[in-house]
Amino acid sequence: MSEPRPFQLRLAKLEIGYGTHRIAGPLDRTLDSGAVHVLTGPNGSGKSTLLRTILGILPPLRGAVGGLDGRTASYVPQLATLDTGFPVTVEEVVGTGLRRRGPRRAARERIRAALAEVGMAQAQRRPFSRLSGGQAQRVLLARALCADAELVALDEPTAGLDDAAAASVWDLLSNLAARGRMVLVVTHDLQRCHAERHPVLVLDGGTLLERAG
């Protein structure tokens, strides 16, 4: 995994929402790479929408997201949004993270390494539909690792995980940030964030505030 050059993500007067329905904004914020940025807030405040807008999956209503030109990004969605009945193996799910698949052997090696990093190497050929919620979440994390992205965005990655599994996910995210990646996490698990001293942003009432530890 190569170390990327430091970069900044800039939200400039960003307004987010669907169609003409504005959920939050205007938001102004600059985030640095090499850190885990935690985004929290009440249900329906627009956390997932903000994440998806930053990644370019949703268009902004107004304003802009800057600093990501030419940078690679990966996304770990909430598990409920994926079709778990899809006839697909763990290896195939992780492989979707590769932008260009390239030579088969090299791709396999990357997939294997990513799965080993999240402790799922033995499940490589298992059907994705047969995994527990926690295992599936780790596989999606492996997909993000496999993409070797500079920005990794995760939507409630520890939801439904037991304490030990959640701790290993947070360790993995801290490790990614230490390797120069920018990690954006939507979560309600604030106890762990404070313990790890990650900066916390609160999206509430349409505005983005920094929360003191």
Add this chain to the structure above:
Amino acid sequence: MMQELLEALRLIRDHFADGFASLLAIAVVAPWLGVLLVLRRLPLLALAVPQMAGCGQAAAFFAFALLWTVDQAQPEAPGRALQMLGASAGVLVGLGALLWAGGDRRYLGAQAGILYLVARGAQQLLYLESPYRHAFEHAAEQGHLLTVLAPGRNQVLATCAVLAAAAWAAHRRLWISAFDPDQARLNGIAPRRWFAGTLLLIGMLCGLCVPVVGAEVVLTLLLVPPTVLRACTPSLRAFAPLSVVAGVLGSVAAFVLGCTRTLDWPPGPTLVLSVLAASLCCGAVARLFRTR
């Protein structure tokens, strides 16, 4: 029994080779494309699109009789180009109506089911109201595999070759956009464009092959193998090849059964049953490997 089988194979080689080759080509391509519809949870589109092509073809017959004076007792069929035009127009109208209706994507399947019924009803009425009712009503119901001629065979083979090449080149983009549209966008794949691409491939298959072999043949091969095998297949890599194997085995069995002297079954209904049987057998084998 062996003697009868050899006799059927001889009959196929000597008289029905064009129909057999056409069926085999469709048996390779249709299940492969059907997999994409099943992955998107839209299997009923596999019913609606071929039936719309059949309805368009019936409209071409109806219009031909209406615009040109034909002998009512022995009506001359419209040319292949007109039939293809009718079938392609039928597909376009059907897909256009589905997309125009819009609404909740979860109900697209139900809308496709309604479209199938409408197209089937319209097709029957168009034949009933034209001088071709006796000559073509039967064929439209049961497929016309045994009457395929060399130009029709060439059309089917060329269409299937183009579609297979396109599906092979784009298969990764097609399935990623079906499985996880957000990840697809991050990979630079536009999910809507690839959904439209999927519909285009299936529309081409139906518009160009249904006039030659009939709607029932195409819709059986599009729908049955992938739908039956979805729950049994261990991986995506195995899904399409397994569906193709089931389609080919079922097609060969249908043709041979249809050509045996004692059975002499019509090809359409025989194909439905034999493709279903072959899909169930392939599914059982896949389950066996999956549980090991």
